[in-house]
Amino acid sequence: MSPSSAGNAQPKLPAESGSKGRFRAMMPRRLRQWRSRKGVKTAPGRSNVGMFLRQWHKRAGLAAFIFMIWLGASGFLINQSSAWGYDTARIDWTWITGLYGLRASPPKKGFVGADGWVAKSGDVVALDGAALPFEMPTPLGVVSSDAGGEVLLFIATREALYAVKPTGELYERMSSPIIPVRELLRVGTQASTVVIDSPEGRFASNDGGLSWTPQADDTNVTWSEPTDLTEDQREMLAPFSRPSMSLEQTLLDLHSGRIFGDTGVWVVNIVGILAIWLGISGVWMTWRISRQMNNRRGP
Template sequence: MSNNTVRAIADRQPLSQTGTKKSEANPAVSASSTASPVTADGVASGVGRDQKQAPRSPRPKAGKKNMSMFLRQWHQRGGLFAFLFMGWLGISGFLLNQSASWGLDAIRVGSQTLMAMYGLHPEVPDSGYKQGEHWLATTTENTVVDGHVLNAHIPSPLGFAAVNIDGSQTLFVATKDKVTVLDTDGRVIDELSDYLLPVGAVSALGTTSSGEDGASTIVVKGERSYTSRDGIAWVPLQDDSAVSWSQQTALSEGIKSQVEPFARPTVALEQVLIDLHSGRLFGRVGPWVINTVGVICVWLSISGVWMMWRANKRKTSARRR
């Protein structure tokens, strides 16, 4: 065959064969077209198979990760809830420890709002004692004589009397174990008790007119009756039928209006601190709130220790690698 004929046959060969020949003639192109597929992380699966990859740290399990986050979140929430209560419990506890030295047990609080929380309201007495133009009434915390409140409360008086001693009116208030001597302004002059009284226990107090001048004398009754003009020297009274014994009587509305300002209840500041510290001041709900705060504090302690233990465990594992 001539050379022209051979060239014509070569030009008629299929393109697939031509492409094969070209690829065989150029091995670099063939290698690149048949390269290994790329994986999702962008690294060829066939590249570096002989090289050892660096070990990766194990990922924490989903359950443990969720538990740690759960504890951390609720630890923060519980701490925020208990913050105010724990602060108040600490302050009130400190004040209670210093109550005696700071005199908090002697301070009285009379706030109407606070008294309403305690369920306390003013209670004006309906009855009292009257002797001439003088009168005496007692409330829960105060003793009022002629509109003057006494510095020292006289609870449960047994009698009230007024006699003229040395030209001036002197008032006597009797209880079971003593007799208090007052002036008309409600100031305490003296207190008669023990050996200053002729009887061991006073059961009644009264007045009687005796002597040529008809002056009134004070009479106390115990095992027997004794009389005195000045409350110092006592003599037995043989017949006490003429004695005008002091008895309770109904108070007028005018007297009640004078007693009302002194009938308002008060509570010791120390007791308020105790009730606030325990939550009893807020009724039935208060103690449960304090109990909840106590449970939360226990929870904070346990969860805090657990999270610290987990953190130390992770640090130790990381150092060993």
């Protein structure tokens, strides 16, 4: 080789071979396409709809998650209401009744006798502040008498006369024909004699209710009348005066949000809107990803 030809010779570029060339030959077509697009960026000002939807789809899902559990659980319990007895059950939880604006309201009036006082509070009749262990309608009055050999309290209701021991134990329930009337209006005493008043007339018993005779003169009869209760007495009745709510109605109001007023209703409305958004955005993202995958596969 002459010097001139050696001086004019161009440097020979190394051929693309070795490990790098083999790697490129083995690289899948889709991976090469991804690498070629990796450096491509969205033009300034161009909105990335897919990224936007993914971000807000995730945020909406997290926000609606706890409320979806709430709506699902309450809906399930409502559907099981009849089978599980929720349609007849009642609750008197203070924090629940407080949401409805219901508060305990002990009665202001009762009936005071010589050996005890009675009052209707909530669903019970209380004697000296303690609930009687048996059911009784609203009392019309109470008197006491020892004409039968022991002290008994006679509590009158519209349909019956209850003889009760001072301890609250029921001694006897007297109604027609044991007493000669079908309806009672009031009860009183004349000395130790028990007197009842009714549309059929007045009758008296001086043997603890075993026998009754017509009572024409009521001049000396002391009738039992409603009396204002003291604050201490009302405080004793407070536990029996708590309002109660139907459990089924409470579940319905929880499900709709109405238990929390207008704010609760709007929260449920917003959760419904979020659920619609999740459905639409989820379908759109699924379609977009499917289309992109099809485009990358090529013909």
